[in-house]
Amino acid sequence: MATADLLVELMFSWIEKRENCAKKLKKLADELETLRKKCNAAECYGSTVSVIGAASLIGAGVATFFTAGVAAPALAIVGGLYSGVGAAVSVTAKIIEHFSSSDTLKDAEKIEEENNEIAAKIQNLFEQLKVEVRRTFPSADPDQVDQHVMTSFMGAVARRSGLKLNFSFSRHESFYLTELGIRQNSNNTFTMAAGLTAVYGIFTVFSLKTAGKQSKLLIAEATKQLIKEMSAVGLKTAIKGGAMVVGGAVGMGFALPEAIDNWKDLIEKNHETEASRSLRDTADDILKMCRTLKDQFDNMRTVLEEMDKRQREEEEKEMARRQREEQEMARRQREEQEMARRQREEQEMARRQREEQEMARRQREEQEMARRQREEQEMSCNMTTGTNLS
Structure with a gap:
């Protein structure tokens, strides 16, 4: 798989x-809330019973003892089972113990660890992609390197979307020269502008660094647009002081x-x-x-689909x-073939006419010669006859 595709x-x-x-965090919140309610339900039987009940709930998961209508002897049994715990046991401590040892939390931590590993690979792949571009285009300046990286990235998204889109930055070079294409009248340029904003929005979330001056302008524009979108959905932790925050997790504070x-x-x-x-x-x-x-990717796919549609229309045209x-x-x-055929026919006809004329001329000559020969013979015959008569 190509580097951009893997990225x-x-x-x-x-x-x-x-x-x-x-989803794990939400599940953990549900667990915490359920545990708190059950512990609060236990407190109505007195502080000592509450503590023992909470310990019972957490240690053995016996939720049935805290449901409505439970008889006092049942609670006594619970207290007997956990008489060694003592009233000094803190419900809060047990809740923290449950929280810390929860399988749900462990799953969330494992996922977070895997997430951070993937984030590190994403950073490394992005740098690898830039190295490959520099190797392919050794004379490219930083802006051109960014542009080729961007088109490689968009090409990978297009392939993932099943589009057979074929494009290169050279077809859209004018975009970079006119402030995000705002002064351009070409619909293709505006389409490319939307696509680039989405690309650099994604780069912003993943903290992927570019080197070119033009790219920095695009990053600023994409970040502004991204913050506007995040504010619209009420996102708090990813925005601080009107700018993106890159915390321990990529793209999030x-x-x-x-x-x-x-x-x-x-x-x-x-x-x-509150927790x-x-x-x-x-x-x-x-x-x-x-x-x-995801919306950034969707926006890019929309742009790529439009570009693919236009490209197919252009190809069809x-x-x-x-x-x-x-x-x-x-x-x-x-x-030309018809004309040549006619010419050949005319030439053939002219040739035949010439041959016929030549044949007719020869026939006339032969007839004339035969006539003269007959006249000469007749004249010779007449002279012979006259001599004999004399």
Whole structure:
């Protein structure tokens, strides 16, 4: 697989894992909220029973003891089972213990670790792609390197979308020379402008660095557009001071280890509800960020589909033009062949006429010669007869 194609595949893999991580965080928030409610339900039987009940719930998962209408003897049994725990056991500590050892949290941490590994590979592949471009175009300046990288990236997205789009930057060079194509009248240029904004928006999210001056202008424009889109969906953690934040996780002002410490701190302060709300908010922000990033790819695909449509139309027009030219050439060839045939026929006819005329002339000459011979013979005969008579 080509470097650009692998780069795009890894980006989609990153998005998918990011979404899975968000789902795990929501599940963890549900677990935390359920645990808090069950512990609160236990508190209505008294502080000692509450602590023992919470320990029972967390240690053995016996939720049935905390449902409505439970008889006192049942609670006594629970207390007997956990009499060694003692009233000093903290419900909050047990909740934190459950939170920290939750399989859901471990799954989220594993996904986050895999996500960070993919992010590192994305950075390395992007640099590798630039190296390959420089190797292919050794005389290219930084802007041209960025442009070839961009077209390679767009080509990979087109292939992933099943489009047989064939294009090169040289066809759209004027775009870079006129401030994002705003002063251009060509629809193709405006289409390319939208595509480039989407490309550089994606580069911005993944913190992929470019070197050219023109690319920096495009990055600024794409970032402005991206912030506008993220603000529209209410994304908070990815924006700070009106600019993108690149935290421990690519493209997000969010790092899971730091967030876990924050949630633990909220739980220790008996803010379990706030902790679960924070978990859900973080998950929502991650999903919004993934949706925004997907929208960038969707925008690019829309542009590529439009370009593919136009290219096919151009190819069809070109094919039709060539067909017309071929038909015209074939017509001319037929006409030339017909003309040549007629010329040959006329020449043949003229030749035959000449031959017939020549034959007629010879026949007349032969007839004239025969006539003269007959006259000479007759004259000779007459002279002979006259001599005999004398």
